Amino acid sequence: MASGAFAESGADLELVGIQKRFPGFTAIEHLDLTIPAGSFFALLGPSGCGKTTTLRLVAGLEDPTEGRVLIGGKDVTKLKPYQRPVNTVFQSYALFPHMTVLENVAFGLRRRHIADPLGKAHEALRLVELDHLATRKPQQLSGGQQQRVALARAVVNRPALLLLDEPLGALDLKLRRQMQLELKSIQEEVGLTFVHVTHDQEEAMTMADTVAVMNKGEIEQLGAPQELYELPRTAFVANFLGQSNLFTGKVTGTTSSAITVDIEGVKIIVPSKRAQRHTGEVTVGVRPEKLHLLLKAPKVDSSVNVLGPGRIIDVSFSGVSTQYILTIPGIGKVTVFQQNMSSGPLAHEGSEVWVSWDVEHGFGLADEPAASPKFSADTDTATIALQKKQALMSELEEA
C-alpha cells in the first residue's frame, strides 16, 4: 500500500458502472455495487458468472473495460495491484514454495517495511493456530493448513479489503465447515471488510452478512441471506439458493393484501407484499420445507394453499429430513422436505397425497415467465460424486 500503514478498519468498496470484456466474450455486462465497510460480503454464482473476474478487478489483477473501482472513497481504478490496500486469498492459495510458512506470511510486511515483520507474522500464524509449523515449507502442509497460511498471509497486512476467491473450494466438507466458522470469527475479530466469492450457496449463507447472487455477469439480487432465501426475486435466485417449487399462471384476482394466481385451475394465494408483480402471467413459488404432506384432502381454508391429489414418485431419506417428490397431474413435479419427527416415512412411493402451505410462505417472482426457463441446479462435485456412488451401489446390488 502506498501509505505504508495498516488500515485502521475495513473500507467500503464501490464498483461504479463496471464492464469487463475479454476478447470473444463479456464477463461483466454492467455492475454497480457498494459494499459497506466492515461487512462480510459474499458474491455467489455458478461458474462463469463473472464473480472471480469481479474480484480480480478489485484486486487490480484485471483492468475494467469501463467503470471505476473505489476503495474507501478513493478511486483506485488506475492503481497497480501492489499499490492497492487489498489482499487476496487465492483459490490456489499461491503460497511461495521457496519460502517457509513464516516468510510467506511476512512477505507483505517486508515489502511495506513494517517494523517487526516476523513478530507480526508469528502473531498472524497464532490466529490461524499454525505457529508451530512456521519453519515448514508450504508443500509439507495439508490443504487445510495451506489455506490457513494463505489467510494469515493476507490478514497480517490488515488490508482495508480482504478478497477471498473460493478459498475453501479444495477442502473436504468437514474441514470446509470448520474453516467457515474460523473465517467468520477472524473477520469479526479483526473487523476488516471481507469480500468472499463462492459457488457454494450454503457457504455464502452461513458466512456472509450480505449475499449478492450473480448470474451471467450481473447481480440478480442482493441482500441478507435470510431475506434472499425467504423472498427470492427471480427464478434463478429461487433455485440457486436452495430449492424451490415454482408454478406459473395468470393473476385472476387482486385484493389489497393478496393476489390470486390460477395454476391449471387451482387458486394459489400469495401476499401482495411478497409478490414482485401483481398482474398478468406470474411465477409463484414455495420452498420444499414449507410444504406439508397430507394423506387426506384437507378442508378448505383461505389461509393455506392446497395442491393435489398427486402421487409420490420418489422418497429419499437423508437423516434429519426425508425428501418426497410427487407429480400432480397438470402441474408437474413438487418437492417436499419433511422433518423426520417420527420414525419411518410418512408416505410411500405410489401413495396419493396432497400438499399444503401457509399463504404467508409463498412468494411471487419478478421474472417474465417466458424468460425464466427451468433452471437446472448447479450441482457441486460432492453431489455428483455421491450420485455416482449411489448409482454404482444400486448397480452392484442388482448384479
Next chain:
Amino acid sequence: MAFGAFATGVAREQGPRRKSRIALLLLLPGILYLMLFFLVPLISLVLTSLQEPIPNGDIGEYQTAFRWENYADVIGTYGEHILRSFIYAILATIFALLFSYPLAYFIGVKARRWPLVQNLLLVLVIAPFFISFLLRTLAWKSILSDEGFVISGLKALSLMAPDAHFTGTAASVIFGLTYNFIPFMTLPLYSTLERLDTRLLEAGGDLYANPAKTFFRVTIPLSMSGIVSGVLLTFIPAAGDYINASRNFLGGSGTAMIGNVIESNFLVTLNYPAAAALSIILMAVILVMVTAYVKRSGTEDLL
C-alpha cells in the same frame, strides 16, 4: 481369480531380488562404459601428469615417475592462462545469462498464449546446432574481421579507431564463447520458466511487491534450478574451450586459454606431462568452483 492370486503371490516373493538383478543388468553397459572411457583414461591422465622425461631421450619420450613438480612448473609457466580461462568463462557465463534470461522468460512465460510462437522461437534457439560449431565460429570471424561490414561500418562512423581490431582481442573471444553457449543457457532456463506458476507472480503483486521486487523475490528464486544448470552447462565447457580463443578463430596471441595451452603442449611441443597436469588442474578448479557455486545457490539436490 485363483490363477491371478497365485501369480501375484509368486511375483511378490521374487520381486525384489529379480528387480535388483534386472537393475544391475541394465546398469552394466553404463558402468562398463564409464570404467573404460572415464575411469581408465582418468587414471592414465593422472599417471601421465606425473611422468618425467627419459634421460637423454628424444622429445616426447617420458617414463613413469612421481614428479609432482610438474604441477608447480605448469602453474608457474601458465598461471596467467589458467586465470584468463576462468575470467573469460565467468564473463561469458554472465553475458549468456543476461541475454538468455529475458529470452527464456519471453518464450516460457509471455509466449504461453501462442504455442506456435513458442515453438518457433525454440526452434530458432536450437537451429544453430544444425551447423557445425567450427563453421559458425569461423563465420563470426569473417563477419567481425577488419574488412567485414560491421567493423568497417563502425570505423566509418568513427565509433572505432581506424587502426583498431576486434578479432584477436579478449572481447572477441568472450563474444564467441557467449554466442556459442547461449543455447545451453537458454534451454534449461526455458524449461524451468515454462513451469513457472504465474499465479505466484500475481500473489507477489497482491502482497505489495512491485514488479521488480516480485522478479527478484519470486521469479528468480523459483527459476534457480534452471539458472544453476544453465550456468554449469555454460561455464564448464567454456572454461576448457580452445576453439574460440584459438588464433585460427576469434582469438589472438594474447588470448590463449588453458585449452589452447593444453592443445599446444600435447600436439606441438609433445610435453604430455604438462598437458596432463593442466587438464587435471582445470578439472579440479572447475570441480571446486562448481561445488561452491551449487552450495551457495542452495540447490545441492542437483549434484
